[in-house]
Amino acid sequence: MTIQTGDRIPDAVLNTFDDGVKPVSTKELFEGRKVVLFAVPGAFTPTCSNKHLPGYVNHIEDFRALGVDVLCFSVNDAFVMHAWGESQGVPADLKMLADGNAEFTKALGLELDGSAHGMGIRAKRFALYAEDGVVKVLHVEAPGEFRVSTAKSMLEAIKA
Template identity: 65%
Template sequence: MTIKTGDRIPEVSVNVVRNGKTETVSSSSLFKGRKVVLFAVPGAFTPTCSLKHLPSYIDSAEAFAKRGVDLLCLAVNDAFVMQAWAASEKAPASIAMLADGNGAFTRALGLELDASGFGMGLRAQRFALYADDGVIKVLHIEAPGEFKVSGADAMLAELT
């Protein structure tokens, strides 16, 4: 079942890449007592993800920080790929890269995408959510093949 506004972020372990190091943390520890925008991409290094989605948050990282909002980028990729992608895109340390290698967190959110037709297997749908203390306040899920509602500008507009 897909999460919705008002739901609490499910409890799942996920790998986080911060400052070149990987650690396993609980999803609740990433959201508890914090204001967070979590944005998900179908895959690191894929065209829209690398040309538009992640760059929109890199360019707006300071604007989120000024609002007291932390940024998390999620992909169903391993921690090594997420680390390499962050480095290649020069993502600031303020954007934590979540490696959901087996898709457990993505499935718990109910936002998985079967990309087998593209040779990619299970992936995350493209989405962004805003959560305050682990409760989802805003959820934007993209229609297949689109990039209209999950970018940084759309989420910043929700926070004003």
């Protein structure tokens, strides 16, 4: 079942890279915080690299001004997410997270089967806003679209 507005973020462990691969729990990431989490189908892919991630990098100050942490994740490994972040000039406080086995993605009910394109199970393109681990806004893109999960869209939703 797909996560909905009002639901609590499921307990899961993601990985980040900080002098090696480090596990981080969703509880640690969301508890007591305002957080935007956005997911991309794959690091280094065209829309993700040319539009999605750069939009959040360009608007990071706007999120900071609202006291909102920004997290990016994908069904990739932590090494790939780290390299992608470096290649995109991602600031240290925009966390690049890996869901290598898609366990968190499946717990959210937001998996995408890209097997027909040689990509296996991936995350759908989406963004959510949570306060203290409770989803307040959820924007899931229709297949092939890039509109509702943008940084601008999430900023507008948070301010509304």
